[in-house]
Amino acid sequence: MRPTVHDIAAKAGVSLATVDRVLNGRPGVRAVTRARVEEAIERLGYVRDVAAANLAKGRVYPLVFIIPEGENPFMRGLEAEVRLAATRSSFERTRIAVVHVPPFDAPALAKAIDAAIAEGVAGIAAVAVDAPEVAAAIGRARAAGIAFVTLVSDLAASARDHFCGVDNLAAGRTAGSLMARFLGARPGAVAVLAGSMLVRDHRERLEGFRALMAEAGGGRQVLDVLEGQDEPERARALVGACLVAHPELAGIYSLGAGNAGLVAALEAAGRGDVCVIAHEITEPTRLGLERGVIDAVLNQDAGHEVRSAIRVLRAKADGLPVIAAQERIRIDIFIKENLPQPLDETGTARAAEA
Amino acid sequence: MRPTVHDIAAKAGVSLATVDRVLNGRPGVRAVTRARVEEAIERLGYVRDVAAANLAKGRVYPLVFIIPEGENPFMRGLEAEVRLAATRSSFERTRIAVVHVPPFDAPALAKAIDAAIAEGVAGIAAVAVDAPEVAAAIGRARAAGIAFVTLVSDLAASARDHFCGVDNLAAGRTAGSLMARFLGARPGAVAVLAGSMLVRDHRERLEGFRALMAEAGGGRQVLDVLEGQDEPERARALVGACLVAHPELAGIYSLGAGNAGLVAALEAAGRGDVCVIAHEITEPTRLGLERGVIDAVLNQDAGHEVRSAIRVLRAKADGLPVIAAQERIRIDIFIKENLPQPLDETGTARAAEA
DNA sequence: CTGTTAGCGCTTTCAT
DNA sequence: ATGAAAGCGCTAACAG
Numbered sequence: 001m002r003p004t005v006h007d008i009a010a011k012a013g014v015s016l017a018t019v020d021r022v023l024n025g026r027p028g029v030r031a032v033t034r035a036r037v038e039e040a041i042e043r044l045g046y047v048r049d050v051a052a053a054n055l056a057k058g059r060v061y062p063l064v065f066i067i068p069e070g071e072n073p074f075m076r077g078l079e080a081e082v083r084l085a086a087t088r089s090s091f092e093r094t095r096i097a098v099v100h101v102p103p104f105d106a107p108a109l110a111k112a113i114d115a116a117i118a119e120g121v122a123g124i125a126a127v128a129v130d131a132p133e134v135a136a137a138i139g140r141a142r143a144a145g146i147a148f149v150t151l152v153s154d155l156a157a158s159a160r161d162h163f164c165g166v167d168n169l170a171a172g173r174t175a176g177s178l179m180a181r182f183l184g185a186r187p188g189a190v191a192v193l194a195g196s197m198l199v200r201d202h203r204e205r206l207e208g209f210r211a212l213m214a215e216a217g218g219g220r221q222v223l224d225v226l227e228g229q230d231e232p233e234r235a236r237a238l239v240g241a242c243l244v245a246h247p248e249l250a251g252i253y254s255l256g257a258g259n260a261g262l263v264a265a266l267e268a269a270g271r272g273d274v275c276v277i278a279h280e281i282t283e284p285t286r287l288g289l290e291r292g293v294i295d296a297v298l299n300q301d302a303g304h305e306v307r308s309a310i311r312v313l314r315a316k317a318d319g320l321p322v323i324a325a326q327e328r329i330r331i332d333i334f335i336k337e338n339l340p341q342p343l344d345e346t347g348t349a350r351a352a353e354a
Numbered sequence: 355m356r357p358t359v360h361d362i363a364a365k366a367g368v369s370l371a372t373v374d375r376v377l378n379g380r381p382g383v384r385a386v387t388r389a390r391v392e393e394a395i396e397r398l399g400y401v402r403d404v405a406a407a408n409l410a411k412g413r414v415y416p417l418v419f420i421i422p423e424g425e426n427p428f429m430r431g432l433e434a435e436v437r438l439a440a441t442r443s444s445f446e447r448t449r450i451a452v453v454h455v456p457p458f459d460a461p462a463l464a465k466a467i468d469a470a471i472a473e474g475v476a477g478i479a480a481v482a483v484d485a486p487e488v489a490a491a492i493g494r495a496r497a498a499g500i501a502f503v504t505l506v507s508d509l510a511a512s513a514r515d516h517f518c519g520v521d522n523l524a525a526g527r528t529a530g531s532l533m534a535r536f537l538g539a540r541p542g543a544v545a546v547l548a549g550s551m552l553v554r555d556h557r558e559r560l561e562g563f564r565a566l567m568a569e570a571g572g573g574r575q576v577l578d579v580l581e582g583q584d585e586p587e588r589a590r591a592l593v594g595a596c597l598v599a600h601p602e603l604a605g606i607y608s609l610g611a612g613n614a615g616l617v618a619a620l621e622a623a624g625r626g627d628v629c630v631i632a633h634e635i636t637e638p639t640r641l642g643l644e645r646g647v648i649d650a651v652l653n654q655d656a657g658h659e660v661r662s663a664i665r666v667l668r669a670k671a672d673g674l675p676v677i678a679a680q681e682r683i684r685i686d687i688f689i690k691e692n693l694p695q696p697l698d699e700t701g702t703a704r705a706a707e708a
Numbered sequence: 709c710t711g712t713t714a715g716c717g718c719t720t721t722c723a724t
Numbered sequence: 725a726t727g728a729a730a731g732c733g734c735t736a737a738c739a740g
Contacts (some may be wrong), residue, residue: 004717015727020719028725051405051447052717055732088677093405174691181649184538212691295535298692323442330694333687337528337566338652340684358733369711374735382709406733409716 003044011040023048050318054093061094063313064116065151065306066126068103072230072257073282074302075103075127078152081306094314097121104198106131113137116146123147123313125164125306130155130200147316149309152300153201161316164309164329166300168201171331172208172255175277178296178333179209179251180216182275188250189221191242195230195256205255205279220250228258232284236261243269251275260284263293281334289336299332357398365394377402404672408447415448417667418470419505419660420480422457426584426611427636428656429457429481432506435660448664451475458552460485467491470500477501477667479518479660484509484554501670503663506654507555515670518663518683520654522555525685526562526609529631532650532687533563533605534570536629542604543575545596549584549610559609559633574604582612586638590615597623605629614638617647635688643690653686 008019014037021029022037029037040046065082068075079098086096099116101108106129114137116124124141128134128150135158141148142159154163179190192209194202206225213222226242228235235258243249243265252274254262259278266274276294278285288294308327315322334340362373368391375383376391383391394400419436422429433452440450453470455462460483468491470478478495482488482504489512495502496513508517533544546563548556560579567576580596582589589612597603597619606628608616613632620628630648632639642648662681669676688694 002717005719006717016718017720017727018725021726024719030725033725049409049717052409052732053719055403055406055409055716055734056718056720058719058732084677170692174689177689177691182535184540186538328694330686331692332684333689333692335528335531335687337531338524338685338687340682356733359735360733370734371711371736372709375710378735384709387709403733406716407735409718409732410734410736412716412735 002049003046004049005046007044008037008040008046011044012037050320059093061122061314061317062119063094063096063123063125063310064099064119064121065096065309066099066101066109066112066116066124067151068127069100070103072103073284074257074280077282078127078302078306081303084303085306085310094310096310104129104196106134109134110137113141117141117144121146122317123149125149125151125309125313127152128155128158128160129153134158147313149312149316151305151309153199155200162309162312162322162327164305164312164327165201166329166331168204169208171279171298172205172210173212174208174331174333175205175253175255175296175298176209176212176216179253179275179277180213180218180220182295183220183250185218186250188248189223189246190251190253191223191226191239191246191249193226193228193235193239193252193254193256193258193262195258196227197225199256202256209253209255228256228261230257232258232261232264234258234261236265239265240269243271243274249274251277254278257282259288259294263288263291266293267291281339286339286342289334289339292336295335297334299334300329301332305329356403357400358403359400361398362391362394362400365398366391404674413447415476415668415671416473417448417450417477417479417664418453418473418475419450419663420453420455420463420466420470420478421505422481423454424457426457427638428611428634431634431636432481432656432660435657438657439660439664448668450664458483458550460488463488464491467495471495471498475500476671477503479503479505479663479667481505482507482509482512482514488512501667503666503670505659505663507553509554516663516666516676516681518659518666518681519555520683520685522558523562525633525652526559526564527566528562528685528687529559529607529609529650529652530563530566530570533607533629533631534567534572534574536649537574537604539572540604542602543577543600544605544607545577545580545593545600545603547580547582547589547593547606547608547610547612547616549612550581551579553610556610563607563609582610582615584611586612586615586618588612588615590619593619594623597625597628603628605631608632611636613642613648617642617645620647621645635693640693640696643688643693646690649689651688653688654683655686659683 005016005019009016019037022034067079082098099112101112109129110133138148138158138160148160149162149164150160152165197203210222226238228238239262263284277296278294279298281297281299285294285297289297312322359370359373363370373391376388421433436452453466455466463483464487492502492512492514502514503516503518504514506519564576580592582592593616617638631650632648633652635651635653639651666676
């Protein structure tokens with residue numbers, strides 16, 4: 001049997017209350033007594049039973065997820081994953097709230113963070129906007145003892161406990177490598193469709209992509225970035241115009257959202273031959289893959305990110321360690337053949353039981 | 355506050371013990387009383403606090419992982435993941451044991467399963483050998499109320515609760531698709547290196563690969579399978595001979611283990627131009643990717659599989675539902691650019707914090 | 709058939 | 725500065 005607080009109390013010749021004080025670093029214990037208890041803890045190899053502790057505390061962890069509003073399908077999918085986790089979270093003494101903020105709006109995000117601090121939550125997860133005022137708000141949260149993780153998009157220098165997302169530089173390089181291999185010796189330039197160069201992820205992906213294309217040699221031309229603001233209509237117009245202006249175009253790297261427009265433009269122009277690489281498995285990209293318009297999709301698993309964020313927030317709130325390997329978000333590569341089947345209404349994976 | 359057993363007891367006008375009997379489907383309650391309690395449960399929207407229940411039960415879940423012995427690096431990595439999880443599992447009221455059996459040995463596996471049943475474990479995870487006697491042993495385990503999951507390799511018709519592994523047919527198709535795209539118009543045949551055609555995963559992967567190569571058109575020739583028994587030395591010899599016999603060889607699909615030999619043979623022959631696709635991120639395949647000898651590696655995340663197996667076994671043992679999306683094991687595609695950094699000694703992911 | 713009572717391992721008043 | 729005792733939500737004897 002694992003040693004308990006009683007064992008420590010007996011071994012150290014003190015009461016349960018004193019053991020608890022030492023265990024939780026609370027004041028009111030003489031240094032000598034503390035030392036005695038700590039030695040007992042050490043010698044017995046005691047590890048706290050977190051479940052029992054939480055039961056005694058009657059503690060629930062109120063967490064807040066701050067997510068951009070709008071039509072970006074990836075963000076909506078992310079939110080769905082949060083709500084799914086929230087349903088199940090009651091089992092785990094966690095209460096999860098979702099807060100919306102306008103996308104790319106640093107002041108609004110900072111305000112939302114401060115509101116969460118005022119509410120006295122145990123942890124905050126937010127899709128970060130890379131701005132000093134946001135970093136300052138995160139600093140205030142941490143100062144208040146609130147765990148903070150950034151989700152999907154990180155920000156430069158800040159006190160966040162953890163970043164739940166992928167290495168976007170590597171993602172861009174991966175896209176570049178696939179593009180180079182898929183095109184092989186085929187001539188023609190490559191276009192890049194982004195949301196906005198004001199966003200950190202997009203900048204990093206572009207950087208990685210350009211770097212790899214340069215290293216790959218062959219002198220393939222990468223055209224100037226098309227900024228579609230992550231809006232399907234703008235993306236469609238931009239890509240349509242690009243296809244006209246560059247009839248020899250060989251590939252398109254779409255590193256943001258708005259992919260419904262991209263697919264529409266390609267199909268309208270009858271350019272199924274263009275090699276297309278996009279990001280995130282969503283309705284449009286899934287369809288694009290299945291119809292052969294998109295050749296590969298790089299993905300970050302939103303469900304994994306959300307569950308990871310919850311685990312990390314709870315661990316940090318408890319002062320517990322984190323399993324790094326489980327929390328690292330991979331850059332998934334999907335082609336038509338390894339695309340996972342969508343779940344049916346009951347949440348049952350058809351593929352898993354096939 | 356969430357309703358508790360006390361609330362139910364009060365509402366139904368019965369004692370705690372009766373509520374508990376109803377909750378756990380134990381006998382000794384009149385139908386009317388039962389109905390009254392059930393109504394109270396329903397109306398209050400009661401959900402059991404599993405942590406508290408386990409605390410009260412003092413229950414630990416003894417689980418057994420049955421893993422093939424031998425030098426297969428993937429299996430050794432799998433075992434390492436089990437041991438890692440075991441270390442951390444004390445936090446979660448789970449005790450994990452590892453049992454070794456000779457690879458591909460159905461009678462030995464069946465015997466190990468029966469031994470675990472006799473020990474009265476709560477759940478068993480095993481890398482299955484596809485044989486009737488194994489299916490029978492699994493049936494006995496389930497009959498004894500023991501949760502059972504197959505790990506990595508499933509078997510035909512059996513009563514296992516769940517399969518923790520990938521769709522190997524899809525994996526083979528994925529390999530085929532990548533091979534076809536990477537080779538493009540380049541002429542030359544493709545070789546396949548397998549462990550043994552007696553193993554189910556390998557058969558399925560081959561089937562998927564061949565199917566896709568046929569569909570891809572271009573009439574690319576797929577040579578007869580080389581069976582290396584997952585042993586590096588045999589693989590090296592077979593591949594070496596194949597390279598001599600087919601100087602125009604364009605690609606190799608390695609669907610089993612023994613990849614150290616494959617890489618060695620290719621490097622010895624100076625055939626870095628051959629397009630190579632292999633399975634599982636292990637020491638040899640990681641090196642192969644980094645050195646450019648291997649072009650892509652399909653992977654199943656052993657850590658994910660193990661953690662998933664534990665979650666599923668515990669959930670099944672508790673009669674709890676399972677989050678399908680979290681338990682589905684993806685077919686990961688890795689190329690040099692999206693290969694995750696290995697962990698350092700402290701278990702910290704270098705990439706995640708970079 | 710049903711109720712009482714004493715814990716599981718930990719935290720938390722309230723005394724001393 | 726330290727201890728005693730009463731729970732947290734649930735289960736498990738043991739009585740009725």
